[in-house]
Amino acid sequence: MLACLLCAFIPNTFSFNVQCHHNDKQALLNFKQGVIDPSHMLSSWSTQLDCCQWIGVMCDNITNRVTQLTLPCSTTLPTYRDKEDKSHCLTGSIYLSLLLLELQFIDYLDLSNNDFLAIQFDYSLHSRHCHNNLFVAAPSPCRCLNSSTLRHLNLSLNKNLAINNLRWLSNISSLEYLNLGFIDLHKETNWLQIVTTLPSLSVLAMRSCQLQDWSLSLQYANFTALEVLNLSENEFNSGLPKWLFNLNCSISTLHARENALIGQLPKELLNLRQLKTLNLQENNLDGPIPDWLGELQFMQELLLANNMFSGSIPTILGNLSSLTLLTVDSNQLSGVVTEKHFAKLSELKALDISSSPPLTFDFDSHWIPPFQLEELDIAFAGPNIPMWFYTQRSIESLTISYSSFEAPSKFWNFVSRMTELHLEGNSINGNLSNVLLNSTFIDMSSNGLKGSLPRLSQNVAVVDLSNNSLSGDISPFLCDYKMLNEKTNLVFLDISRNHLSGGLTNCWKNWKSLVYVNLGSNNLSGYIPPSMGFLSKLTSLHLHENTLHGHIPPSLQNCHSLLIFNVRENNLSGNIPNWIPISVKALQLRSNNFSGKIPNEIGNMTKLESLDFSKNQLWGEIPESLSRLSFLSYLNLSYNNLTGKIPLGTQLQGFSELSYKGNCDLCGTPLTKVCFQGGKSKDTNPTEEANDGEYEFLSWFYIGIESGFVTGFLGVGSVIFLNTKWRHVYFTFLYGLRDRVYVMLLIKINSFCQTQQIA
Ligand SMILES: *[C@@H]1O[C@H](CO)[C@@H](O)[C@H](O)[C@H]1NC(C)=O
Ligand SMILES: *[C@@H]1O[C@H](CO)[C@@H](O)[C@H](O)[C@H]1NC(C)=O
Ligand SMILES: *[C@@H]1O[C@H](CO)[C@@H](O)[C@H](O)[C@H]1NC(C)=O
Ligand SMILES: *[C@@H]1O[C@H](CO)[C@@H](O)[C@H](O)[C@H]1NC(C)=O
Ligand SMILES: *[C@@H]1O[C@H](CO)[C@@H](O)[C@H](O)[C@H]1NC(C)=O
Numbered sequence: 089m090l091a092c093l094l095c096a097f098i099p100n101t102f103s104f105n106v107q108c109h110h111n112d113k114q115a116l117l118n119f120k121q122g123v124i125d126p127s128h129m130l131s132s133w134s135t136q137l138d139c140c141q142w143i144g145v146m147c148d149n150i151t152n153r154v155t156q157l158t159l160p161c162s163t164t165l166p167t168y169r170d171k172e173d174k175s176h177c178l179t180g181s182i183y184l185s186l187l188l189l190e191l192q193f194i195d196y197l198d199l200s201n202n203d204f205l206a207i208q209f210d211y212s213l214h215s216r217h218c219h220n221n222l223f224v225a226a227p228s229p230c231r232c233l234n235s236s237t238l239r240h241l242n243l244s245l246n247k248n249l250a251i252n253n254l255r256w257l258s259n260i261s262s263l264e265y266l267n268l269g270f271i272d273l274h275k276e277t278n279w280l281q282i283v284t285t286l287p288s289l290s291v292l293a294m295r296s297c298q299l300q301d302w303s304l305s306l307q308y309a310n311f312t313a314l315e316v317l318n319l320s321e322n323e324f325n326s327g328l329p330k331w332l333f334n335l336n337c338s339i340s341t342l343h344a345r346e347n348a349l350i351g352q353l354p355k356e357l358l359n360l361r362q363l364k365t366l367n368l369q370e371n372n373l374d375g376p377i378p379d380w381l382g383e384l385q386f387m388q389e390l391l392l393a394n395n396m397f398s399g400s401i402p403t404i405l406g407n408l409s410s411l412t413l414l415t416v417d418s419n420q421l422s423g424v425v426t427e428k429h430f431a432k433l434s435e436l437k438a439l440d441i442s443s444s445p446p447l448t449f450d451f452d453s454h455w456i457p458p459f460q461l462e463e464l465d466i467a468f469a470g471p472n473i474p475m476w477f478y479t480q481r482s483i484e485s486l487t488i489s490y491s492s493f494e495a496p497s498k499f500w501n502f503v504s505r506m507t508e509l510h511l512e513g514n515s516i517n518g519n520l521s522n523v524l525l526n527s528t529f530i531d532m533s534s535n536g537l538k539g540s541l542p543r544l545s546q547n548v549a550v551v552d553l554s555n556n557s558l559s560g561d562i563s564p565f566l567c568d569y570k571m572l573n574e575k576t577n578l579v580f581l582d583i584s585r586n587h588l589s590g591g592l593t594n595c596w597k598n599w600k601s602l603v604y605v606n607l608g609s610n611n612l613s614g615y616i617p618p619s620m621g622f623l624s625k626l627t628s629l630h631l632h633e634n635t636l637h638g639h640i641p642p643s644l645q646n647c648h649s650l651l652i653f654n655v656r657e658n659n660l661s662g663n664i665p666n667w668i669p670i671s672v673k674a675l676q677l678r679s680n681n682f683s684g685k686i687p688n689e690i691g692n693m694t695k696l697e698s699l700d701f702s703k704n705q706l707w708g709e710i711p712e713s714l715s716r717l718s719f720l721s722y723l724n725l726s727y728n729n730l731t732g733k734i735p736l737g738t739q740l741q742g743f744s745e746l747s748y749k750g751n752c753d754l755c756g757t758p759l760t761k762v763c764f765q766g767g768k769s770k771d772t773n774p775t776e777e778a779n780d781g782e783y784e785f786l787s788w789f790y791i792g793i794e795s796g797f798v799t800g801f802l803g804v805g806s807v808i809f810l811n812t813k814w815r816h817v818y819f820t821f822l823y824g825l826r827d828r829v830y831v832m833l834l835i836k837i838n839s840f841c842q843t844q845q846i847a
């Protein structure tokens with residue numbers, strides 16, 4: 089009783105030197121008891137400091153009661169699809185009823201993006217503390233949550249959290265914003281009935297909650313204030329439910345992306361007159377894109393991509409004068425697209441309209457669109473690019489797919505102002521001899537590009553020109569760079585699978601920012617130049633399938649970050665160096681002329697996961713130290729001139745015979761040949777050639793990318809990482825690369841299995 093009197097008194101009496109309220113402080117300290125805080129995020133939460141000054145705590149500036157608790161975890165790692173590092177985030181339990189009951193004036197609670205494992209509603213912790221005299225505050229007389237003051241609750245992205253029961257939500261009748269994104273709610277089948285009891289709810293975000301049922305037959309859901317509904321990435325596999333169409337007056341944003349929605353778009357959707365964003369991407373919707381969508385006059389973002397819509401795009405969409413974003417790509421659309429489709433779209437900023445086969449474009453060659461796009465994703469049917477393309481001077485990101493055209497020099501000049509160019513996998517023909525590329529991200533792989541390598545400006549960070557028909561010497565590309573007299577920012581260079589020739593040049597000093605270099609499968613000759621040693625950030629060096637000769641230059645030991653070194657199928661010779669950077673995870677030296685012994689120092693490369701020295705002229709014994717490599721999961725020493733006993737150790741005996749065959753004087757498990765005294769043994773007939781092994785090497789590569797390969801790319805002090813958006817693009821790009829490696833791996837495995845079956 090006294091406590092209650094005091095709490096009513098203090099704010100008024102000492103309004104100029106107010107202190108955090110005792111009850112609030114105790115409630116927060118009790119909340120902290122349930123939290124595991126590995127990085128001491130809550131170290132300021134001590135009795136020495138006024139609780140209104142604790143990190144994450146905000147008090148009302150008049151009453152000094154705690155009104156906000158904001159403790160989202162910040163995870164800056166630009167991991168995309170990868171497991172995020174959350175080891176520094178808060179974990180343990182959220183004693184939610186304790187927070188909401190004791191913090192009587194709490195209005196805003198954000199514990200998002202942490203790694204909480206449970207939400208507790210019972211008061212046992214509280215009572216236990218009472219008994220232990222730890223809990224000093226007078227417990228409130230009513231134990232149930234009831235008419236809370238909470239308006240904002242964000243628990244999203246606690247990805248290991250599952251909530252089986254949401255009934256407690258109905259007690260927080262003041263809620264206006266509720267975000268439970270990425271929490272597993274699949275056990276709560278009544279989620280809809282519960283959230284509709286919240287009379288003030290205006291934003292409901294339940295993205296990726298493993299929800300399966302959205303009450304298809306329910307006629308009416310009693311949302312009275314709902315404006316934003318986000319149910320993307322759940323498991324709804326029906327049509328749109330009826331209750332949705334009765335949200336007629338309020339709802340402006342509806343996200344239901346990435347479910348498994350089926351059927352045609354029902355005309356009742358037209359009830360939602362205020363709709364500004366409709367995101368139905370990545371579902372299985374079919375039928376036509378209806379004409380009546382053109383009547384939703386406030387529409388700003390219409391996302392229908394990745395469904396099974398067929399027929400043509402209705403011209404009336406050209407009436408949606410507020411539209412800024414339109415995606416219809418990856419459907420089964422056909423028909424002709426004309427100026428009429430865009431007649432009033434003066435606000436359009438992003439357009440995704442690519443289709444396979446491409447839609448037919450019939451534009452007046454003098455047409456000037458009412459819009460200036462920032463992002464364009466398109467497929468051109470014709471042999472030429474529509475002229476209006478050249479009016480779009482604000483495009484930052486261009487993606488062209490399913491297209492076949494001749495790119496004139498005008499095209500290359502025009503795209504040079506764009507930041508991202510995704511032109512991979514088309515049949516774009518063109519001569520890059522006199523082209524200057526200036527975009528930060530460039531993927532033009534797998535096209536019909538010819539001529540010599542283009543020049544790169546200092547803006548380029550990522551360039552993939554692999555699998556084209558580029559030819560000629562690479563030295564102007566690498567060495568004339570000095571003429572630009574600028575600092576290069578190139579991180580990723582892939583010019584593999586072309587017809588490039590000549591030496592590797594000694595100009596690598598100019599390209600110190602490189603992290604990934606792939607020059608494989610060309611006609612390159614000569615030595616590996618010593619200046620490659622300047623590439624101290626290099627993680628991957630691929631020089632395979634060329635005709636390089638000579639030794640591996642000692643300067644490469646400066647490439648401290650090297651993870652993958654691949655010189656398969658060249659004419660390199662000399663000893664396998666004993667100084668290969670110990671960071672290396674994959675060493676691919678197959679089919680060269682390395683004659684000498686396997687260096688004993690191989691045992692120092694403790695991170696090695698994949699090793700292929702096959703088809704060389706190595707002799708002598710396999711060093712004992714090789715058996716120390718505990719991560720080794722792929723080994724191929726076949727077709728050399730190795731002798732003696734295979735060293736003992738589970739690792740080395742675990743590989744198949746194929747790893748060692750074709751070495752006449754090698755003996756011991758797993759070979760059938762028994763070692764006689766002195767290690768000498770009698771020859772057995774070499775059997776048929778070992779399989780290529782490439783697919784196994786790649787299978788390591790894929791796994792390697794999964795675990796740490798991409799992280800290797802992070803050690804780059806390049807400017808591109810200062811820009812979050814670019815960082816994201818870069819990682820998307822790298823993962824795209826990973827996916828391509830994976831696809832390549834599947835193809836190789838398939839063709840390998842087929843040849844095996846035939847044989
Ligand atoms: C108190 O907070 C309100 C909003 O919460 C703000 O408008 C006002 O300026 C603040 N007053 C002082 C004295 O800081
Ligand atoms: C909710 O939390 C997520 C993750 O921290 C954050 O991205 C989002 O902006 C938050 N919502 C609001 C409205 O602050
Ligand atoms: C919600 O309120 C009801 C009474 O209105 C009460 O019975 C129930 O225990 C409360 N739930 C919680 C979690 O406090
Ligand atoms: C809600 O709490 C108030 C006191 O804050 C109490 O008078 C009332 O009975 C409670 N209602 C329910 C349904 O528990
Ligand atoms: C809908 O919610 C309002 C406001 O909370 C309430 O007054 C009304 O009774 C509810 N209607 C139904 C059918 O539940």
Ligand SMILES: *[C@@H]1O[C@H](CO)[C@@H](O)[C@H](O)[C@H]1NC(C)=O
Pocket residue numbers: 267269293294295318320343344345367
């Ligand atoms: C809602 O879902 C979309 C994806 O459909 C996502 O981009 C957006 O950030 C989500 N918003 C919230 C608040 O979860």
Ligand SMILES: *[C@@H]1O[C@H](CO)[C@@H](O)[C@H](O)[C@H]1NC(C)=O
Pocket residue numbers: 334336337359
């Ligand atoms: C909105 O929906 C309610 C309930 O279905 C209905 O009574 C009302 O007429 C509708 N209003 C409009 C403008 O469509």
Ligand SMILES: *[C@@H]1O[C@H](CO)[C@@H](O)[C@H](O)[C@H]1NC(C)=O
Pocket residue numbers: 382383385404407409
């Ligand atoms: C196009 O929109 C205008 C209002 O912006 C409207 O008056 C007109 O009827 C619409 N045209 C069609 C064909 O719906």
Ligand SMILES: *[C@@H]1O[C@H](CO)[C@@H](O)[C@H](O)[C@H]1NC(C)=O
Pocket residue numbers: 504505506507526527545547
């Ligand atoms: C090259 O890119 C920069 C930065 O994106 C841009 O400012 C410049 O205009 C571009 N140059 C050309 C010739 O397009």
Ligand SMILES: *[C@@H]1O[C@H](CO)[C@@H](O)[C@H](O)[C@H]1NC(C)=O
Pocket residue numbers: 519520521522538539540
């Ligand atoms: C590309 O263009 C250059 C000069 O513009 C020319 O010398 C070369 O022959 C062309 N290459 C091809 C393959 O057409």
Ligand SMILES: *[C@@H]1O[C@H](CO)[C@@H](O)[C@H](O)[C@H]1NC(C)=O
Pocket residue numbers: 688689691692713
């Ligand atoms: C490398 O291996 C050699 C021979 O096994 C050994 O003498 C040397 O100490 C090792 N170096 C390091 C850094 O482990």
Ligand SMILES: *[C@@H]1O[C@H](CO)[C@@H](O)[C@H](O)[C@H]1NC(C)=O
Pocket residue numbers: 705707729
């Ligand atoms: C293997 O080694 C033996 C003796 O050391 C040598 O005579 C022979 O030529 C070598 N074979 C090859 C293929 O290098």
